[in-house]
Amino acid sequence: MNSSPEKKAGEGIADFILPEGCMLCGGAVNIRKTPGGGAHSYCPHCHYLSRPRLRMHENGLEIAYATAAFA
Numbered sequence: 001m002n003s004s005p006e007k008k009a010g011e012g013i014a015d016f017i018l019p020e021g022c023m024l025c026g027g028a029v030n031i032r033k034t035p036g037g038g039a040h041s042y043c044p045h046c047h048y049l050s051r052p053r054l055r056m057h058e059n060g061l062e063i064a065y066a067t068a069a070f071a
Contacts, residue, residue, distance in 0.1 A: 011035075023065055024048045031063075 012035035021029035027045030033054060034040075041050045055062040 018063070021063070022046060022048060 014033045016031055016033075018029045018031060020026050021031075021041075022043040022045065025043060025046040025048070027043050029041050029043050031039055031041045031052070031054075039052050039054050041052050042048070050065055053064045053066075055064070
């Protein structure tokens with residue numbers, strides 16, 4: 001999955017967008033990574049807010065969302 005170029009928002013803060021990255025609606029997801037607070041994501045299409053876990057690997061970035069409920 002391609003992402004837009006990372007933008008530096010401040011010391012240790014990074015903002016980036018994952019096209020088609022929303023797990024609910026498939027819209028673009030805005031993600032902000034902060035040094036002490038982890039990561040926060042927001043989908044402007046369906047307004048889904050989340051705290052994904054980010055892990056760097058040799059071949060890319062892994063984004064994991066915790067399961068909130070089962071249906």
